[in-house]
Amino acid sequence: MSGFTYPILPGRHLLAIEGLQPPHISALLDLAESYALLNRQGKTQRDLLKGRTLINLFFEDSTRTRTSFELAGKRLGADIVNMSVSTSSVNKGETLLDTAATLNAMNTDLLVVRHAQSGAPALLAQKVDAAVINAGDGTHEHPTQALLDALTIRRRKGRLQGLVVAICGDVLHSRVARSNIHLLSAMGARVRIVGPPTLIPAAAARLGVEVHHDMRAGLSDADVVMMLRLQRERMAAGLVPSAREFFRFYGLDAAKLRHARPDAIVMHPGPMNRGVEIDSAIADDPERSVIGEQVEMGVAVRMAVLDVLARGLRRNA
Amino acid sequence: MRPLLITNARLLDPASGLDAPGALLIEGGRIASLTGAAADEAERLDAGGALLCPGLVDMRAALGEPGAEHRETIASAAEAAAAGGITTLCLLPDTDPALDDPALIEFAIRRGEATGRVSLLPYAAATKGCAGQELSEYGLLREAGAIAFTDGRRAIGSARTMRLALSYARAFGAMVVQHPEEPSLAAGGAATEGELATRMGLPGIPAAAEAIMVARDIALARLTGGHVHFAHVSTAAALDLIRAAKAEGLAVTADTAPPYFDLNETAIGDFRSYAKLSPPLRREEDRLAVLAALADGTLDAIASDHQPRDADDKRLPFAQAEAGGAGLATLLGVTLAQVHNGALSLAAALALLTCRPAALLGIEAGRLAVGAPADLCLIALERAWQVKAGQLPGKAQNSPFDGRALEGRVIATFKAGRRVFG
Numbered sequence: 039m040s041g042f043t044y045p046i047l048p049g050r051h052l053l054a055i056e057g058l059q060p061p062h063i064s065a066l067l068d069l070a071e072s073y074a075l076l077n078r079q080g081k082t083q084r085d086l087l088k089g090r091t092l093i094n095l096f097f098e099d100s101t102r103t104r105t106s107f108e109l110a111g112k113r114l115g116a117d118i119v120n121m122s123v124s125t126s127s128v129n130k131g132e133t134l135l136d137t138a139a140t141l142n143a144m145n146t147d148l149l150v151v152r153h154a155q156s157g158a159p160a161l162l163a164q165k166v167d168a169a170v171i172n173a174g175d176g177t178h179e180h181p182t183q184a185l186l187d188a189l190t191i192r193r194r195k196g197r198l199q200g201l202v203v204a205i206c207g208d209v210l211h212s213r214v215a216r217s218n219i220h221l222l223s224a225m226g227a228r229v230r231i232v233g234p235p236t237l238i239p240a241a242a243a244r245l246g247v248e249v250h251h252d253m254r255a256g257l258s259d260a261d262v263v264m265m266l267r268l269q270r271e272r273m274a275a276g277l278v279p280s281a282r283e284f285f286r287f288y289g290l291d292a293a294k295l296r297h298a299r300p301d302a303i304v305m306h307p308g309p310m311n312r313g314v315e316i317d318s319a320i321a322d323d324p325e326r327s328v329i330g331e332q333v334e335m336g337v338a339v340r341m342a343v344l345d346v347l348a349r350g351l352r353r354n355a
Numbered sequence: 356m357r358p359l360l361i362t363n364a365r366l367l368d369p370a371s372g373l374d375a376p377g378a379l380l381i382e383g384g385r386i387a388s389l390t391g392a393a394a395d396e397a398e399r400l401d402a403g404g405a406l407l408c409p410g411l412v413d414m415r416a417a418l419g420e421p422g423a424e425h426r427e428t429i430a431s432a433a434e435a436a437a438a439g440g441i442t443t444l445c446l447l448p449d450t451d452p453a454l455d456d457p458a459l460i461e462f463a464i465r466r467g468e469a470t471g472r473v474s475l476l477p478y479a480a481a482t483k484g485c486a487g488q489e490l491s492e493y494g495l496l497r498e499a500g501a502i503a504f505t506d507g508r509r510a511i512g513s514a515r516t517m518r519l520a521l522s523y524a525r526a527f528g529a530m531v532v533q534h535p536e537e538p539s540l541a542a543g544g545a546a547t548e549g550e551l552a553t554r555m556g557l558p559g560i561p562a563a564a565e566a567i568m569v570a571r572d573i574a575l576a577r578l579t580g581g582h583v584h585f586a587h588v589s590t591a592a593a594l595d596l597i598r599a600a601k602a603e604g605l606a607v608t609a610d611t612a613p614p615y616f617d618l619n620e621t622a623i624g625d626f627r628s629y630a631k632l633s634p635p636l637r638r639e640e641d642r643l644a645v646l647a648a649l650a651d652g653t654l655d656a657i658a659s660d661h662q663p664r665d666a667d668d669k670r671l672p673f674a675q676a677e678a679g680g681a682g683l684a685t686l687l688g689v690t691l692a693q694v695h696n697g698a699l700s701l702a703a704a705l706a707l708l709t710c711r712p713a714a715l716l717g718i719e720a721g722r723l724a725v726g727a728p729a730d731l732c733l734i735a736l737e738r739a740w741q742v743k744a745g746q747l748p749g750k751a752q753n754s755p756f757d758g759r760a761l762e763g764r765v766i767a768t769f770k771a772g773r774r775v776f777g
Contacts, residue, residue, distance in 0.1 A: 155674055156626070157672050161670070175556070176556050176674070177558075178556030239553040240549050240550070244553075
């Protein structure tokens with residue numbers, strides 16, 4: 039891809055969207071867009087990460103994100119190892135830094151980390167020589183998800199600036215929502231968060247978003263409706279009385295979607311709870327749902343991130 | 356031991372208002388004279404104009420002993436205390452085992468005496484095992500030397516238990532010290548709820564968890580006539596309640612700790628677990644309210660709130676890391692920072708570290724008076740230094756003030772007339 043100006047991230051890791059400036063984000067999305075095109079053409083770039091080692095270090099189960107990173111790495115020619123560490127053995131925490139020391143000794147170049155604790159990838163990043171990519175940490179951030187969402191929106195709507203994006207559901211526990219809020223706000227979109235007050239984080243308005251507790255008002259004239267996964271344990275914790283009540287007031291169905299713009303797209307980071315936060319008829323509607331395209335863009339975005347970070351590595355392959 | 360005359364000092368006794376150049380004579384472990392008169396055989400020490408004040412009375416410190424000696428021992432804490440100018444140290448009882456038995460109180464006192472550096476005054480557990488259920492044996496524990504009753508960093512959550520504790524403690528003239536945090540609101544929390552915790556994705560503890568507990572316990576103090584003391588108060592709302600309760604004449608007192616007037620929540624940025632404390636660091640408005648409450652007398656004392664933690668406790672993802680900061684070596688320096696920037700007068704700041712906590716605890720300490728124990732602290736007020744975790748005296752290095760530049764350093768500490776530091 040000669041002649042391409044490669045974007046430089048502000049650090050050697052990708053730990054969060056917060057702190058990235060619009061030029062970083064635009065450049066990453068542009069590069070990802072070009073990878074999306076290559077992927078559709080069936081072309082690969084297997085020399086780019088040749089000789090580089092990528093470790094997928096997952097302390098939390100995730101088939102989707104892990105597979106996406108694996109595919110992205112393989113398309114760029116990296117050697118890939120998947121490590122799934124059972125959460126029970128990590129609860130003592132010591133294992134996290136022990137693992138860091140082990141991975142360092144193996145001369146890992148790129149480390150993709152998912153962890154149930156906010157800040158865990160940042161802690162690892164202090165201890166390893168590899169470039170660390172946060173693949174989701176606790177309720178903090180999931181930067182590549184926000185990038186793939188932005189790329190999907192940009193392809194469908196041609197822009198991010200000025201769009202009304204409604205992020206709906208369990209915002210309190212959502213790292214996807216946080217990363218999206220930071221990214222979309224930085225790029226000039228108008229972000230709303232919609233959900234019951236028990237699932238909206240404290241001081242949410244201080245993040246520069248509009249807060250709504252009524253789906254109809256929240257979706258009014260929205261260009262993009264982004265649904266979040268509601269985990270069953272939120273009901274056990276008493277934050278939501280029941281799944282049926284949640285679906286009635288905050289689940290996305292055709293009636294609620296009518297309040298959005300007629301050309302509004304529907305997104306979901308997956309995996310979906312059909313009948314809880316989203317009606318199957320909407321999730322599977324090819325006119326509205328871009329959930330499949332999100333997955334496709336996920337690979338392209340991760341290729342772009344791996345490419346950029348590998349270029350910043352000190353040790354040459 | 357020969358008498359010792361400390362000359363050329365600035366004598367400052369916040370209890371009497373004395374603040375004048377002079378000399379102080381130590382004889383037989385006690386202050387023998389403040390006039391400069393001394394027998395010829397007395398040893399002389401030229402203080403070079405440094406400040407000589409009572410040794411500090413730290414009314415709240417957790418030590419690792421018994422049960423967590425890898426974090427701190429009574430001996431290592433005494434070393435840190437002496438370096439910090441502290442000559443009286445109150446030990447929290449939520450150890451392992453908890454100090455809920457007279458034999459354990461006697462053990463702690465003996466271990467303190469063995470250090471030769473500090474008076475170690477243990478609190479006894481307010482409830483057996485600090486479990487918040489049954490009251491411990493207040494009478495027997497008082498006889499053994501317990502200074503007051505508390506469950507340490509665990510809140511006494513049950514209103515009924517707190518009511519009983521406040522009532523029963525009256526019979527033995529002791530106060531009940533509460534960690535003011537509503538436990539069901541605080542459970543699982545790692546930071547003060549608000550914008551920063553939201554951005555960091557950390558489970559929050561609402562600041563109201565403190566005010567709720569303070570409001571409840573003030574009502575119980577009114578009901579029982581007992582003396583409730585709130586430890587490490589950190590929010591404006593709780594301080595307003597305490598101010599009003601004092602105006603009403605209730606037996607309500609409170610302390611705070613240096614992190615709550617020197618730092619705000621932004622210190623936890625980048626998931627800095629050394630700044631993870633309990634209660635959590637608050638918003639800037641709350642920090643300013645704590646300073647105002649120190650200045651207007653609402654707060655009765657500044658305590659170190661020393662909580663030793665080792666690297667394994669802290670080098671964890673933030674929410675999993677243990678809360679607590681080392682505070683013995685920095686208690687004076689961080690407090691003096693508020694003198695240097697004009698928020699507190701020197702006499703008021705030292706009163707909060709000496710005679711006021713001593714009065715609360717009902718002990719003979721914290722005064723420069725003829726006949727008082729010669730527990731003294733010699734301070735170079737303008738001497739600059741930097742807090743460096745890893746180089747602090749004692750074992751615990753988990754300072755939330757790591758990197759902080761301070762002005763004012765202890766140059767010597769005397770315990771019962773014996774030089775124990777410097």
